[in-house]
Amino acid sequence: MLFRLLLPLLLLAAPVLAQTPAQPTAADTARLRRHLVALTTTPEPRNYQHLASLNQAADYIKDELAAAGGRPTEQPYEVQGQTYRNVLAHFGPETGPRLIIGAHYDVCGEQPGADDNGTGVAALLELARLLGGQPALPYRIDLVAYTLEEPPFFRTPQMGSYVHAAALHAAGVPVRGMVALEMLGYYDDRKGSQKYPVGPLxxxxxxRGNYVAVAQKFGNGRFGRQFARRYKTAAGLPVKRFKAPAWLPGIDFSDHLNYWHFGYPAVLLTDTAFYRNKSYHQPTDTLARLDMRRLGLAVDALLAVVRQPDS
Known part of the structure; x- marks a missing residue:
């Protein structure tokens, strides 16, 4: 009798339960591929000399961040009479110290830049989708797609990441740390496929070039240690942790260097770029050479880390 009385209530509740969306917990390799196709098939390579294609990539990134549930904004600035723009979105609480995760979307020269840095941007956009599906986040996370990382602007105040870091510093914004996503899609399991700035390493x-590296300089503080440890624990693929002087070639070869300049702790998450991928800055840096499965695993570990509160 009790079951007969409860049955109508259960039937009424069933549609409500069925409509509750599942919380996304893993990267979608099809989406990662779609992002890479969009970034590598602009009419001209997305470099500073082809502003229309660079802006097409920026528009795509902004639309995807909005679709993920972020609140996208732009940070325009002028270089040599042209306007370039960073694209930003944040997730989680509005206030409090924030974590910055960024990737540059421009390329060097006349090449598609699938790994450099299409994979970093694809990872950023897939992370945005996953963050948008989380019921709550322990702190504010700002995702930033930077312009003008590549030469001739590398190591100058015209880099998009320099502009962003300088603005945070000028405004006194508290920053927990920064993670630069720089080339995350090329892997090679053969012996001898991985090179190093110093041979004995x-x-x-x-x-074997089969791992993701978390690189940081000495004196990078608690954030760097904690991120590297948590990322390695969470990852479904091999992770190597590098800690070295900032002068070691490659340690500061991306956008994180500008956050160091302003005193913020920052790490580099990478497949080690030219120390492994011989198509670095070449026309052969194409989607066909990349590993979507392992790119997805790199994103999964990143999500697992940023969902954890400070300990």
Whole structure:
């Protein structure tokens, strides 16, 4: 009798339960591929000399961040009479110290830039989708797509990441730390496929290019140690942790260097770029050479880390 009385209530509740969306917890490799196709098929390579194609990429990024549930804004600035723009969106609480996760969307020269840095941007956009599906986040996370990382602007105040970091510093914004996503899609399991700035490092880290690296300089503080440890624990693929002087070639070869300049702790998440991928800055840096499965695993580990509160 009790079951007969409860049955109508259960039937009424069933549609409500069925409509509750599942919380996304894993990267979608099809979406990662779609982002890479969009970024690598602009009419001209997305570099500073082809502003229309660079803006097409920026528009795509902004639309995807909005679709993910972020609140996208732009940070325009002028260089040599042209307007370039960073694209930003934030997730989680409005206030409090924030985590910055960024990737540059421009390329060097006349090449498609699938790994450099299409994979970093694709990872950023897929992370945005996953963050948008979280019921709550422990702190504010700002996702930033930077312009003008590549030469001739690298190591100058015209870099998009320099403009962003300088603005945070000028406004006194508290920053927990920064993660630069720089080339995350190329892997090679063969012996001898991984090179290093100093030859003997291969005896410590191995000669196979099958891992993601978390690189940071000495004195990078608690944030860097905690991020590297948590990322390695969460990852479904091998992770190597590098800590070295900032002068070691490659340690500061991306947007994180500008956050160091303003005193913010920052790490580089990468497939090690030219130390592994011989198509770096070449026309052969194409989607066909990339591993979507392992790119997805790199994003999954990143989501697992940023969902954790400070300990």
């Amino acid at each position: 291969k005896w410590v880290y191995g000669s």
